[in-house]
Amino acid sequence: MPRRVAALWPFRPTVRYGRNVAEALRLETVGGVIMLAATLAALLWANSPWSDAYTDLQKLEISPHWLQLGHMDLQHWASGGLLAVFFFIAGLELREELTHGELRDPRDAALPVIAACAGVALPALIFLAVSAGEPGAARGWAVPTATDIAFALAVLAVTFSACPAPLRAFLLTLAVVDDLIAIAIIALFYTEHLSALPLLTGVALVAVYGVLQWRGVRSPWIYVPLAVLAWYFVHKSGVHATVAGVALGMLTSSRETPGPRRTNAEQADHVLRPFSAGVCVPLFAFLSAGVTLNASSLGAVATDRIALGVIAGLVIGKFVGVLGGAWAAVRFGLATLGEELHWREIAGVAMLAGVGFTVSLLIGGLAYTDPAQFERVTTAVLIASLIASAGATIVFRRRMRARARAEVAAGTPDR
Numbered sequence: 001m002p003r004r005v006a007a008l009w010p011f012r013p014t015v016r017y018g019r020n021v022a023e024a025l026r027l028e029t030v031g032g033v034i035m036l037a038a039t040l041a042a043l044l045w046a047n048s049p050w051s052d053a054y055t056d057l058q059k060l061e062i063s064p065h066w067l068q069l070g071h072m073d074l075q076h077w078a079s080g081g082l083l084a085v086f087f088f089i090a091g092l093e094l095r096e097e098l099t100h101g102e103l104r105d106p107r108d109a110a111l112p113v114i115a116a117c118a119g120v121a122l123p124a125l126i127f128l129a130v131s132a133g134e135p136g137a138a139r140g141w142a143v144p145t146a147t148d149i150a151f152a153l154a155v156l157a158v159t160f161s162a163c164p165a166p167l168r169a170f171l172l173t174l175a176v177v178d179d180l181i182a183i184a185i186i187a188l189f190y191t192e193h194l195s196a197l198p199l200l201t202g203v204a205l206v207a208v209y210g211v212l213q214w215r216g217v218r219s220p221w222i223y224v225p226l227a228v229l230a231w232y233f234v235h236k237s238g239v240h241a242t243v244a245g246v247a248l249g250m251l252t253s254s255r256e257t258p259g260p261r262r263t264n265a266e267q268a269d270h271v272l273r274p275f276s277a278g279v280c281v282p283l284f285a286f287l288s289a290g291v292t293l294n295a296s297s298l299g300a301v302a303t304d305r306i307a308l309g310v311i312a313g314l315v316i317g318k319f320v321g322v323l324g325g326a327w328a329a330v331r332f333g334l335a336t337l338g339e340e341l342h343w344r345e346i347a348g349v350a351m352l353a354g355v356g357f358t359v360s361l362l363i364g365g366l367a368y369t370d371p372a373q374f375e376r377v378t379t380a381v382l383i384a385s386l387i388a389s390a391g392a393t394i395v396f397r398r399r400m401r402a403r404a405r406a407e408v409a410a411g412t413p414d415r
Contacts, residue, residue, distance in 0.1 A: 032154020091249020118325025
């Protein structure tokens with residue numbers, strides 16, 4: 001055995017195991033399960049006799065003076081730092097959809113795009129109607145407008161194993177457009193103060209990143225410092241730093257390369273998706289979802305019109321908005337329904353769009369600085385996501401049985 005190979009041999013099983021874990025984390029189902037596990041862990045800890053330790057962990061401040069970022073505890077680092085990686089991946093997905101996917105052809109994109117827009121507008125209107133009159137309620141109008149792509153795709157994969165590819169593409173495009181709208185909402189409506197010089201510096205760094213991508217530069221030793229500095233200056237400007245993440249993702253080049261090498265976008269996705277799914281999103285969920293669940297806290301949600309508005313917006317608004325938007329697009333000739341798409345399955349996706357976990361919690365934290373109100377909103381998001389998942393599961397299970405009966409009747413039973 002060559003000396004170099006012999007020296008590395010004891011580590012080969014570990015390297016192989018690490019690669020297998022990374023490959024698993026690139027699957028939406030695995031990422032969704034890990035996020036769910038992190039959420040359950042947070043809920044168990046927050047409702048245990050050691051709940052004070054959980055709160056202390058959330059509020060643990062890590063803000064070196066030389067960074068000049070103000071008071072940043074772990075919860076803020078998770079929402080402003082780790083989620084920037086999540087939104088970078090969202091930017092990559094949006095770039096892919098615009099270049100090679102459903103959004104490339106406006107006619108094909110019309111159905112999920114119109115459904116996504118209606119699925120943002122109607123939940124906001126329902127929230128405002130339910131919470132009308134509550135002091136400060138209007139700040140949270142955007143909480144029920146977002147769909148959690150990882151959670152939604154995980155539920156779809158688990159409950160509808162025979163899901164046709166066009167239906168999955170419909171949900172993916174719907175969620176990507178939804179994320180883009182959410183980022184625009186965060187940038188426009190949840191920026192309380194704006195510092196011009198840091199913002200201009202951040203924009204300049206993002207532009208340099210884009211120029212280098214356009215010129216075909218591939219070295220991560222250039223892009224990583226640029227991305228970190230862009231995040232830093234956008235954060236200091238007062239704009240939520242996740243905006244920098246999605247901008248950098250959308251500017252990452254998907255231009256084909258000679259030979260078998262991955263494009264810049266493919267390489268970035270290959271490296272960062274496991275980190276996002278296995279670390280960033282679960283940590284954000286763990287540090288955000290730990291709310292007290294008892295008769296008193298649930299009673300507070302039931303009597304809080306802001307929390308009820310969130311539940312109504314996600315469960316009712318998303319379902320009616322997405323399904324109604326898709327129906328209106330087909331009815332008025334703005335889009336066509338593909339041969340493999342059926343209205344009952346689109347109804348299931350519309351119900352599933354009410355799973356608003358990650359981005360809804362992020363916007364909730366930006367909208368409500370009062371810890372008690374944010375806890376009620378978080379509980380409402382969890383309840384709504386559970387109801388939406390359960391409703392979608394029922395729809396998809398019935399479709400699975402209907403498809404199985406149709407195959408048997410046609411003499412081609414599913415093997």
